[in-house]
Amino acid sequence: MGSEWTTSTVGEFCPFKYGKGLPQRARVAGLFPVMSSAGVVASHTEPLVKSPGIVIGRKGTAGSVTFAPGPFWPIDTAFYVEDDPTNRDIRFTYYLLKTLALSEMNSDSAVPGLNRENAHAVAVCIPSLAMQAEIASFLGALDDRISLLRETNATLEAIAHALFKSWFVDFDPVRAKMEGRAPEGMDEATATLFPDSFEESELGLVPKGWGVTSLDAVASFLNGLALQKFPPTGIDDLPVIKIAQLRKGDTVGSDLASRTIKPEYVVKNGDVLFSWSGSLEVEIWCGGEGALNQHLFKVTSSDYPKWFYYLWTRQHLDNFRQIAASKATTMGHIQRRHLSDAKVVVASDTVLKAVDEILSPFIERIVVNLVQAQTLATLRDTLLPRLISGQLRLPHDN
Structure with a gap:
């Protein structure tokens, strides 16, 4: 040493x-x-x-x-x-x-x-004060980079949600066109695709030609497994993703389950997860491959882009939390019927295609940043005990 x-x-x-x-x-x-x-x-x-x-x-x-x-x-x-x-x-x-x-x-x-x-x-x-400073500077640089990636993602999320809410919940482009104004924050070609009037629906007035359906009609909500029924085998096991793992974004210290579960219950980076019991959260998972535990939905769709079902699920999250909080149980939750009760406004195919070119890159960048932040966190956690104990020494320039 x-x-x-x-x-x-x-x-x-x-x-x-x-x-x-x-x-x-x-x-x-x-x-x-x-x-x-x-x-x-x-x-x-x-x-x-x-x-x-x-x-x-x-x-x-x-x-x-x-x-x-x-x-x-x-x-x-x-x-x-x-x-x-x-x-x-x-x-x-x-x-x-x-x-x-x-x-x-x-x-x-x-x-x-x-x-x-x-x-x-x-x-x-x-170690000496000088070496303490070197170690702290190295590890601190990793932490600062992780913080920057997370701050960037918070900004990207906020922008994506604001655009989504403006266009698909508040219908600002349609209202602007009705008043003879150019929609804000949108090029002329995209603005042309939005209607300039409303029509009645089960939700009230929605843009003309747009539809209304249920949240569980635009996406599949796959409930996780009781993974204690799939004990680890010791060979290529999967970390179990529970609510706690979803909240902290990784599987460090989690239980393990056998990989013999069906492929659809394997979670991969970029999957949308929704905890429907206890602490209700909707997140894009980037904590590595894992097994989907009960009380979590994996949300997917073969018909709509990820930003669409992810942001619509988040749009209904506050209401879902209120429903869960009203349950006279120790662990509040929602039921599948609440997914059906949650309504979604579906734009025309031309609008969805145009908006997809705007919002999909946001989601893709969020996933890339999350994966990079997780990689850096793993590197930091691997090096931390070795640097702190003196097992690993930082190189010095000659």
Whole structure:
């Protein structure tokens, strides 16, 4: 490992301090994040910690590790480590703590809790400050690139949804033509394809010549399997995609299932997944190949492009969540009849074809970015423990 590395403990290198309570009634929305064991929960006009730092879950999401890039207020469900640039690189310290499996050190079975003394006693190997900075810079560059890809996708999603809503829900181009105006954000050739009047339908007024159908008529909603019936064989097994995996976007630490399931239940990058029970979410999956678990729909269509059924499903998501929340059960859900009750306005073939040339590239770029972000995250997670432990050294230019 070399003389640049020394043996220490968490308590010696980066002692945990207790956060301070800040009740909701005392919070005033401001520039500084209020952070709990679950991450950012609010904001406030002043920070408790006036430098970058690290928040470690003490109660609740015990052992979680979150980086605070600027001043922040850690509340009393969390510990924190503040910046001390003469003794440690704060971002290196963050990556170091990420490798220690603090979440597995719970001391309270009723309410998960991290014991500070136990955490402080963990032995760690620490490189020189210069090497800490190098490691943090390398890993930080990967994280920054991942963040940029995700921010880009958030922008792409917002633009795609805004265009979709304007054209297929609010019918802005049709209304503009009725008023003798040129539709905004659309070239003349595409605008010509939109009708200039409405007609009655079961939904009320819709653009003339357009149809109304059910959400489950434009796409197939394949419910997942009870995958405990397909135990892993130890040979080329598939990670199980449950609601938890859908929410975090990967299958790290997931259960495994046998690949003997039917091919249609195998999820691949770019598939649209819809969790219809518990936490209702609609996402484009890019966390790698996996097996579709029950309580998840894989949404596909042989008749309509992906953007069409993906954005229509998202359009109805708030209503589906309200339906699920009204269920007098511990796990709210929707039923297949709610897919039939959810109505979709279908434009003419010429309009769909023209809009497909605009919106399909958005979805394709989102998928490419998600896959790239996942690849970088896998690389980071593979290199992280090796760099932090000194097993792998960064090359230096001669």
